[in-house]
Amino acid sequence: MGGAAPSATTGGFALIDNMVSHDETRSEDAPAQPAARPTLKTIARLAGLGVTTVSRALHDAPDIGEETKARVRQLAESLGYQPNRAGVRLRTGRSHVIALVLATEAEELGINSQLIYGISEALSASAYQLVVMLHDPAADPLGPIRDIVEAGAADGILFARIEPNDARVRFLTERGVPFATHGRTDMGIVHPYFDFDNEAYAERAVRRLASLGRRRLALVGPPPGLSYARHMTSGFCRAVAVLNLERVSVGSIDTDSPHERIQDEIHRLMRRADRPDGFVSGGAVAALSVTAGAEAAGLVLGRDFDVVVKESSDLFRKFRPAIETAREDFRTAGKWLAQAIIGRIEGTADVDVHFLDVPRIEVSETVPERVAATVVL
Amino acid sequence: MGGAAPSATTGGFALIDNMVSHDETRSEDAPAQPAARPTLKTIARLAGLGVTTVSRALHDAPDIGEETKARVRQLAESLGYQPNRAGVRLRTGRSHVIALVLATEAEELGINSQLIYGISEALSASAYQLVVMLHDPAADPLGPIRDIVEAGAADGILFARIEPNDARVRFLTERGVPFATHGRTDMGIVHPYFDFDNEAYAERAVRRLASLGRRRLALVGPPPGLSYARHMTSGFCRAVAVLNLERVSVGSIDTDSPHERIQDEIHRLMRRADRPDGFVSGGAVAALSVTAGAEAAGLVLGRDFDVVVKESSDLFRKFRPAIETAREDFRTAGKWLAQAIIGRIEGTADVDVHFLDVPRIEVSETVPERVAATVVL
DNA sequence: ATTCTTTCCTGTAACGTTACAGTAGCCTTA
DNA sequence: TAAGGCTACTGTAACGTTACAGGAAAGAAT
Numbered sequence: 001m002g003g004a005a006p007s008a009t010t011g012g013f014a015l016i017d018n019m020v021s022h023d024e025t026r027s028e029d030a031p032a033q034p035a036a037r038p039t040l041k042t043i044a045r046l047a048g049l050g051v052t053t054v055s056r057a058l059h060d061a062p063d064i065g066e067e068t069k070a071r072v073r074q075l076a077e078s079l080g081y082q083p084n085r086a087g088v089r090l091r092t093g094r095s096h097v098i099a100l101v102l103a104t105e106a107e108e109l110g111i112n113s114q115l116i117y118g119i120s121e122a123l124s125a126s127a128y129q130l131v132v133m134l135h136d137p138a139a140d141p142l143g144p145i146r147d148i149v150e151a152g153a154a155d156g157i158l159f160a161r162i163e164p165n166d167a168r169v170r171f172l173t174e175r176g177v178p179f180a181t182h183g184r185t186d187m188g189i190v191h192p193y194f195d196f197d198n199e200a201y202a203e204r205a206v207r208r209l210a211s212l213g214r215r216r217l218a219l220v221g222p223p224p225g226l227s228y229a230r231h232m233t234s235g236f237c238r239a240v241a242v243l244n245l246e247r248v249s250v251g252s253i254d255t256d257s258p259h260e261r262i263q264d265e266i267h268r269l270m271r272r273a274d275r276p277d278g279f280v281s282g283g284a285v286a287a288l289s290v291t292a293g294a295e296a297a298g299l300v301l302g303r304d305f306d307v308v309v310k311e312s313s314d315l316f317r318k319f320r321p322a323i324e325t326a327r328e329d330f331r332t333a334g335k336w337l338a339q340a341i342i343g344r345i346e347g348t349a350d351v352d353v354h355f356l357d358v359p360r361i362e363v364s365e366t367v368p369e370r371v372a373a374t375v376v377l
Numbered sequence: 378m379g380g381a382a383p384s385a386t387t388g389g390f391a392l393i394d395n396m397v398s399h400d401e402t403r404s405e406d407a408p409a410q411p412a413a414r415p416t417l418k419t420i421a422r423l424a425g426l427g428v429t430t431v432s433r434a435l436h437d438a439p440d441i442g443e444e445t446k447a448r449v450r451q452l453a454e455s456l457g458y459q460p461n462r463a464g465v466r467l468r469t470g471r472s473h474v475i476a477l478v479l480a481t482e483a484e485e486l487g488i489n490s491q492l493i494y495g496i497s498e499a500l501s502a503s504a505y506q507l508v509v510m511l512h513d514p515a516a517d518p519l520g521p522i523r524d525i526v527e528a529g530a531a532d533g534i535l536f537a538r539i540e541p542n543d544a545r546v547r548f549l550t551e552r553g554v555p556f557a558t559h560g561r562t563d564m565g566i567v568h569p570y571f572d573f574d575n576e577a578y579a580e581r582a583v584r585r586l587a588s589l590g591r592r593r594l595a596l597v598g599p600p601p602g603l604s605y606a607r608h609m610t611s612g613f614c615r616a617v618a619v620l621n622l623e624r625v626s627v628g629s630i631d632t633d634s635p636h637e638r639i640q641d642e643i644h645r646l647m648r649r650a651d652r653p654d655g656f657v658s659g660g661a662v663a664a665l666s667v668t669a670g671a672e673a674a675g676l677v678l679g680r681d682f683d684v685v686v687k688e689s690s691d692l693f694r695k696f697r698p699a700i701e702t703a704r705e706d707f708r709t710a711g712k713w714l715a716q717a718i719i720g721r722i723e724g725t726a727d728v729d730v731h732f733l734d735v736p737r738i739e740v741s742e743t744v745p746e747r748v749a750a751t752v753v754l
Numbered sequence: 755a756t757t758c759t760t761t762c763c764t765g766t767a768a769c770g771t772t773a774c775a776g777t778a779g780c781c782t783t784a
Numbered sequence: 785t786a787a788g789g790c791t792a793c794t795g796t797a798a799c800g801t802t803a804c805a806g807g808a809a810a811g812a813a814t
Contacts, residue, residue, distance in 0.1 A: 037529060039770055050794045055772060065792055082528040086472070087770030089463035090799045097506075104494055109690075110487030117481055120511040124521075129474075129530070131506045134497040144501075151459040152414060153506070259695045288696050313486075318636045319665050416800055427764045432802060442762060464800030467769045 038079040047075055058083075096127050098341055099154035101135045101144055103161050105256060108283050111312045111330045115182070118334020119158070126342060128155075135159070141167040149175050156180070156341040162193075162227045178344035180337050182330075183227050184354070192340040192353045194333045196310075198228045198282075201326050201359040202235030205280040205308035208324060208361045210243050212306050214278030218248040218269070220290055222282045223256045232282055248276040255283035262286055266293030270305075277305050284311040287323060308361060317362060326359040333357070415456040416464075424452055435460075473504050475718055476531035478512045478521055480538050482633060485660045488689045488707045492559070495711020496535070503719060505532075512536070518544040526552050533557070533718040539570075539604045555721035557714050559707075560604050561731070569717040569730045571710045573687075575605045575659075578703050578736040579612030582657040582685035585701060585738050587620050589683050591655030595625040595646070597667055599659045600633045609659055625653040632660035639663055643670030647682075654682045661688040664700060685738065694739060703736040710734070 040058075044051045049068070057064045057072035075081075089095050100119060102112055119130050131154060135143040145168050148154050155178065159168060162183035172179045173189050180192040202219065209217055219236045222229040240247045250269065253262050269275055270293065279294075281287035287309035294305055301307065302322045309316060309325050316325045336355055343349025417435075421428045426449070434441045434449035452458075466472050477496060479489055496507050508531060512520040522545050525531050532555065536545060539560035549556045550566050557569040579596065586594055596613045599606040617624045630642050646652055647670065656671075658664035664686035671682055678684065679699045686693060686702050693702045713732055720726025 037527070040772095041770080051770090052772080052795075053793055055770095056793090059772090063792060068792080080527060082524075084467070084770050085528070085530065086463045086466035087799095088772080090461070090467050090769090090801090091771040091773085093799080095463070102494075102497075107487060107490060107494075110490055113487055113490040113493070116479075116490070116493070116509055117511060120479075120509055124511060129508045130510075132493055132497055132509050133507070134494060134501060150414070150457060151462070153462065259691075285692075288692075292696060314636075315662075315665075319669060417802095418800080428800090429765075429802075430763055432800095433763090436802090440762060445762080461800050464769095465802085467771090467799090468801040468803085470769080 037084075038076075038081045039084065040081075042079065043072060043075050043081060046079075047072055093152070094345075095153065095155050096129060097131050097154040098123065098128050098338065099131045099133060099144075099148050099157045101133050101148075101157060101159040103135055103137060108255070108285055109311070109313050109315065111328075114312055114330035115160070115334040115337075118331035118336075119338040120334075121331075122335040122338035122342075128338075128342060130338075137161070142171055145171065149177050155345045158182070158337050158341055163225055164227050164230060166227075178341060180340045180344065182333055182337060185227060190352045192337075192344060192349070192351065194336045194340070194355045194357070196228070196328045196333075196357045197359060198232040198310075199235035199238075201310055202232045202280055203239040204359060204361050205324075205326065206236060206239035206243065206245070206278075208308055209278035209280070209306055210239075210245060212278070214245075214306055216246045216248050216274065216276045217278040217280065218250045218276040220250055220262065220279060220281045220283075220286050221254055223254045229254070229282075232280075236280055248274070255281065255286040257286070259285065259289045259292075262289035263293040263296065266290050267296045270294045270297035270299055279305065279307045281307060281309040284309055284313070284315060287311075287316070291320075291323065310359070325362050327362060328357070328359070414461070415453075415458045416461065417458075419456065420449060420452050420458060423456075424449055470529070471722075472530065472532050473506060474508050474531040475500065475505050475715065476508045476510060476521075476525050476534045478510050478525075478534060478536040480512055480514060485632070485662055486688075486690050486692065488705075491689055491707035492537070492711040492714075495708040495713075496715040497711075498708075499712040499715035499719075505715075505719060507715075514538070519548055522548065526554050532722045535559070535714050535718055540602055541604050541607060543604075555718060557717045557721065559710055559714060562604060567729045569714075569721060569726070569728065571713045571717070571732045571734070573605070573705045573710075573734045574736060575608040575687075576612035576615075578687055579609045579657055580616040581736060581738050582701075582703065583613060583616035583620065583622070583655075585685055586655035586657070586683055587616075587622060589655070591622075591683055593623045593625050593651065593653045594655040594657065595627045595653040597627055597639065597656060597658045597660075597663050598631055600631045606631070606659075609657075613657055625651070632658065632663040634663070636662070636666045636669075639666035640670040640673065643667050644673045647671045647674035647676055656682065656684045658684060658686040661686055661690070661692060664688075664693070668697075668700070687736070702739050704739060705734070705736070 040051045040054045044054045047054065049057075049072070053064060053068065054072050057069045058076060060069065085096065098119070100116065116130070116132065123130050133144045133148075135145070137143065145157060145159070148157060149172070157172060157177065157179040158181070159179070160182035162169070162181050162185055164186035166185045166187070169179075169181065169185050169187060169189055169191065173191065180194070182194050184193045184195050206217060217236075217240055219233065221232045221236070237247065248269070251265055253265050266289070279287070279290050281290055287307050291301055291307055295301065299305055307323045309323055310328050311325050312328050312330050316323045340349060340353055343353070344351065417428045417431045421431045424431065426445070430441060430445065431449050434446045435453060437446065462473065475496070477493065493507070493509065500507050510521045510525075512522070514520065522534060522536070525534060526549070534549060534554065534556040535558070536556070537559035539546070539558050539562055541563035543562045543564065546556075546558065546562050546564060546566055546568065550568065557571070559571050561570045561572050583594060594613075594617055596610065598609045598613070614624065625646070627646065628642055630639050643666070656664070656667050658667055664684050668678055668684055672678065676682055684700045686700055687705050688702050689705050689707050693700045717726060717730055720730070721728065
């Protein structure tokens with residue numbers, strides 16, 4: 001905070017000086033220092049010990065006396081000592097940073113913030129910090145991930161929207177940099193991941209629609225390049241085949257398509273004689289677009305067609321209980337990923353950990369006064 | 378990456394070793410080093426210069442010859458030199474970290490991620506990193522903000538959900554730590570902030586409802602402790618008074634109240650004879666709850682009542698054009714805040730910068746086929 | 755020829771931490 | 785009593801960077 005410090009800053013310093021007891025100010029320095037943070041040296045001087053001893057005491061090393069440890073710890077506590085991150089990082093090479101590399105387009109009603117909340121929550125008890133970066137994989141497959149590795153900017157990397165053959169996974173594996181992903185590849189590379197079982201989701205969604213008497217089903221899945229699009233599609237196709245239902249194609253739309261395209265496409269589709277009577281959607285906004293398109297064709301949800309959707313919030317359950325949902329919990333995913341990546345960094349966890357979140361279709365109970373709410377959303 | 382490195386990691390190192398040309402390996406070391414990152418020393422050795430010279434050359438210092446600068450820069454470029462953050466931080470005390478301290482409850486359909494995208498975008502061109510932390514102000518007014526200051530964990534801090542008399546603003550001002558906020562206080566402390574003009578929003582919303590013939594208006598505002606709740610309320614009250622309308626209280630509900638409470642409260646309210654015929658909502662989800670409650674009472678949006686809502690996404694415009702919206706753009710806010718805080722940190726910007734985003738009520742054009750979509754959401 | 759400038763470069767020290775190689779003192783053991 | 789081995793501590797060096805105080809070489813002014 002040196003340099004061109006403005007007057008407000010200086011004012012702040014003056015205030016602090018008034019509050020600080022000057023008992024321990026260094027004798028050689030100018031008197032008006034802004035309450036310098038205590039370092040190991042400070043504690044060592046106060047305790048009459050060497051810096052090394054203090055460091056080792058705070059690390060609970062076996063060759064330091066218990067009494068000394070207690071004294072040092074107490075002193076550190078009372079001074080509010082916090083190890084200097086830069087010092088540790090420079091010496092050990094460990095940054096205590098976890099980087100989350102996000103794709104902007106993945107935004108579906110705040111899933112990324114849910115992910116961030118989960119990670120932050122898990123990290124808040126640790127010494128690790130969460131750094132967030134944006135990445136447009138279309139522009140550059142590696143993007144900031146390469147930069148992070150080359151600059152040593154993080155101890156571990158988290159990312160999502162995994163492709164079956166993912167350049168980032170390959171790169172980080174080659175470089176030996178710890179990472180964990182939301183989603184998985186086809187590559188047979190072993191690494192920690194958290195995934196939602198989209199195959200099971202699609203299967204169960206199809207079964208649910210079948211149990212509602214629906215026979216002609218359509219899937220609005222994730223963008224085809226992503227791993228979980230394949231999983232969802234294969235679950236959908238298998239269940240449709242097993243149950244002897246009919247599969248209706250929605251053309252080239254997916255959950256990332258613009259609202260108007262989905263709505264228009266579904267609108268067109270629903271005017272055909274062989275229109276679908278059930279939809280499985282991979283995303284909340286897309287399900288709204290689908291419903292809007294179908295309703296624009298004069299059809300009624302729950303009478304002429306049904307929709308099952310995977311959502312991360314409670315919106316549908318709150319406002320449109322006629323649409324059935326499977327909840328994908330990104331906050332839990334974030335927590336899990338944070339713990340997994342720390343495990344990888346510290347070498348305490350196996351490379352081969354993963355979690356497959358099994359979906360449950362939430363059948364909305366039809367509480368009378370809630371039914372009216374169906375009209376909205 | 379040392380310590381308990383798993384086999385996968387070792388495999389990675391081996392691969393890299395194959396790719397690295399061993400021309401510049403240090404003679405004294407073991408031969409199988411994992412492609413050490415170049416430092417100033419590396420460049421200095423290669424250029425036959427002193428480390429200081431290289432440092433100053435890369436900083437474009439005036440006392441270094443142009444030819445030397447060019448040579449050093451080219452060398453640095455070709456080696457992929459990136460300054461070591463820990464070294465810089467240790468020496469200069471500058472962390473190049475911007476901390477964003479988020480309140481979880483503020484989540485309204487992903488506004489926090491929009492904020493993060495904006496900040497990240499602005500920061501991606503700079504040397505600064507975005508660190509995200511969670512904070513529950515109810516549990517501890519300062520929370521991680523105190524920790525950041527005491528640990529020197531960031532050069533600047535961003536936060537939102539400002540209160541009229543905000544402990545965080547006071548604390549950071551006293552400590553002289555650069556910060557910028559989304560929202561503003563009543564305290565008369567000068568600092569950079571970005572705010573949405575909620576007073577103007579409420580006024581315009583009221584005017585819009587009045588122009589639709591609505592006469593009995595209710596406000597579902599933000600939680601009363603926050604600054605912008607006051608702004609919105611005062612704009613609302615003033616416009617209602619000026620236009621000679623009637624103000625209907627919604628009791629103790631606000632945009633943070635649980636869906637059921639809002640819905641039930643509105644439901645109850647709308648069965649009274651003196652029910653409101655127009656709503657101004659401070660948040661998207663609350664507006665849905667309000668609409669659900671009113672519709673549960675058998676009333677029809679656009680006929681019996683109208684709603685104006687402030688939203689950060691396009692959901693209403695897409696799916697429920699009968700509800701009119703003012704768009705609050707958090708991505709732009711994030712960009713602005715990032716630039717402002719960097720300006721404060723580097724001392725290039727005035728303390729007294731702020732931006733008041735003037736709202737525009739988006740009156741939905743009634744394109745025929747879009748009208749049908751009204752049924753959804 | 756001497757001094758003074760200017761230009762361009764350099765070495766040293768320090769930021770806070772931890773790895774490593776000691777060491778002083780004491781207690782066992784033979 | 786000497787050797788060996790613990791216990792509990794310490795000093796030095798190094799991580800990569802930049803501030804600072806020089807300083808050599810070359811040209812300009814006296």
